[in-house]
Amino acid sequence: xxxxxxxxxxxxxxxxxxxxxxxxxxxxxxxxxxxxxxxxxxxxxxxxxxxxxxxxxxxxxxxxxxxxxxxxxxxxxxxxxxxxxxxxxxxxxxxxxxxxxxxxxxxxxxxxxxxxxxxxxxxxxxxxxxxxxxxxxxxxxxxxxxxxxxxxxxxxxxxxxxxxxxxxxxxxxxxxxxxxxxxxxxxxxxxxxxxxxxxxxxxxxxxxxxxxxxxxxxxxxxxxxxxxxxxxxxxxxxxxxxxxxxxxxxxxxxxxxxxxxxxxxxxxxxxxxxxxxxxxxxxxxxxxxxxxxxxxxxxxxxxxxxxxxxxxxxxxxxxxxxxxxxxxxxxxxxxxxxxxxxxxxxxxxxxxxxxxxxxxxxxxxxxxxxxxxxxxxxxxxxxxxxxxxxxxxxxxxxxxxxxxxxxxxxxxxxxxxxxxxxxxxxxxxxxxxxxxxxxxxxxxxxxxxxxxxxxxxx
Ligand code: PMP
Numbered sequence: 214x215x216x217x218x219x220x221x222x223x224x225x226x227x228x229x230x231x232x233x234x235x236x237x238x239x240x241x242x243x244x245x246x247x248x249x250x251x252x253x254x255x256x257x258x259x260x261x262x263x264x265x266x267x268x269x270x271x272x273x274x275x276x277x278x279x280x281x282x283x284x285x286x287x288x289x290x291x292x293x294x295x296x297x298x299x300x301x302x303x304x305x306x307x308x309x310x311x312x313x314x315x316x317x318x319x320x321x322x323x324x325x326x327x328x329x330x331x332x333x334x335x336x337x338x339x340x341x342x343x344x345x346x347x348x349x350x351x352x353x354x355x356x357x358x359x360x361x362x363x364x365x366x367x368x369x370x371x372x373x374x375x376x377x378x379x380x381x382x383x384x385x386x387x388x389x390x391x392x393x394x395x396x397x398x399x400x401x402x403x404x405x406x407x408x409x410x411x412x413x414x415x416x417x418x419x420x421x422x423x424x425x426x427x428x429x430x431x432x433x434x435x436x437x438x439x440x441x442x443x444x445x446x447x448x449x450x451x452x453x454x455x456x457x458x459x460x461x462x463x464x465x466x467x468x469x470x471x472x473x474x475x476x477x478x479x480x481x482x483x484x485x486x487x488x489x490x491x492x493x494x495x496x497x498x499x500x501x502x503x504x505x506x507x508x509x510x511x512x513x514x515x516x517x518x519x520x521x522x523x524x525x526x527x528x529x530x531x532x533x534x535x536x537x538x539x540x541x542x543x544x545x546x547x548x549x550x551x552x553x554x555x556x557x558x559x560x561x562x563x564x565x566x567x568x569x570x571x572x573x574x575x576x577x578x579x580x581x582x583x584x585x586x587x588x589x590x591x592x593x594x595x596x597x598x599x600x601x602x603x604x605x606x607x608x609x610x611x612x613x614x615x616x617x618x619x620x621x622x623x624x625x626x627x628x629x630x631x632x633x634x635x636x637x638x639x640x641x642x643x644x645x646x647x648x649x650x651x652x653x654x655x656x657x658x659x660x661x662x663x664x665x666x667x668x669x670x671x
Contacts, residue, residue, distance in 0.1 A: 447597020
């Protein structure tokens with residue numbers, strides 16, 4: 214068999230494999246036809262061979278730039294300083310051991326409770342958690358009386374995916390801000406939608422432009438969008454907080470042009486100003502809002518604690534999706550979330566702690582960044598985790614992020630990560646202060662200044 218292999222110079226098995234004692238000679242002959250050629254179907258599949266098995270949807274998925282940055286950071290290790298990762302800081306997680314911290318009533322599960330926490334659930338969620346969340350939502354948002362309900366999801370990302378799956382047909386137009394959360398674009402890609410990215414100023418989406426885009430489509434008889442996706446508080450990536458009058462105006466437009474609003478608000482608990490802006494849910498007199506909440510940024514990202522609040526007929530559809538997609542979100546996580554939310558006083562005090570923690574970091578990065586205003590102007594974010602810088606004199610920051618900054622040990626996220634077309638040139642950078650050590654901030658910003666100057670002169 215060894216001679217045969219060499220004579221026919223077949224490549225199915227490497228010589229090394231072949232010389233191993235345990236090669237099965239019968240198996241070897243089975244792979245070859247009479248003329249000594251290896252039949253294709255017995256050859257190991259190459260990467261591109263799998264394309265023919267993929268659904269159109271799966272083949273349209275693309276890697277997310279921000280996720281790539283995270284893997285890169287793991288690979289290159291400790292020498293890098295990162296202003297890139299939008300991860301929460303572990304120091305805000307309220308756990309010392311798996312048992313909850315003493316600021317919460319300690320979670321000890323045993324007997325029937327433990328059995329329930331390790332058991333299957335109805336797809337909508339843990340019943341006791343659902344009733345706590347219903348109370349929590351009505352205290353926080355006081356939504357107008359309408360038949361609404363809650364579905365527990367595996368993080369807001371799951372909620373986003375669920376909403377996209379619920380509402381979108383391939384090729385549909387979708388309303389969003391010009392720069393939007395990468396996870397939303399990622400969920401959309403398999404549908405190849407027509408993106409209607411509405412420009413923003415320092416206060417977020419411009420309702421007048423939204424109105425004129427929609428009026429124009431109506432006039433031209435074009436298909437009208439059914440869905441607007443928006444992150445109203447501390448937007449990722451621009452850091453804007455949409456003021457109340459704009460929210461009201463956008464809500465009116467939803468009624469006028471008949472679309473639904475997906476309100477993705479994971480940074481609501483990180484509002485550093487004393488002013489709370491009413492949510493879209495709180496003004497939802499017509500049942501047009503699907504609101505996504507998440508405790509990822511303030512309790513634990515790994516817990517995947519999140520929920521959708523939506524009009525009942527839509528929620529029933531979402532639940533049907535959950536039934537076949539994952540049966541239900543993790544029971545144990547829901548049991549932990551229940552323990553946190555039901556102890557409202559401790560929960561509120563934890564949220565204050567998390568907010569103060571990030572506020573201090575926001576202020577520290579702001580002071581460090583201040584001298585950069587001329588090189589790369591930015592607004593002062595009053596919520597969330599991000600600064601959004603427009604780099605003067607650089608049309609496209611891609612090279613700057615992946616070469617110039619990277620070589621100097623600084624990780625950044627380029628603005629195009631938040632465009633649907635991530636290959637489009639973009640002069641913006643997103644910086645986050647969530648994980649960087651306070652003592653590294655000045656060094657990071659001074660490297661950033663050098664990098665910008667270098668790029669400006671190229
Ligand atoms: N929406 C936005 C705007 C986000 O920034 C993130 C996290 N970066 C998510 C959703 C996903 O959050 P979760 O951990 O709840 O899935």
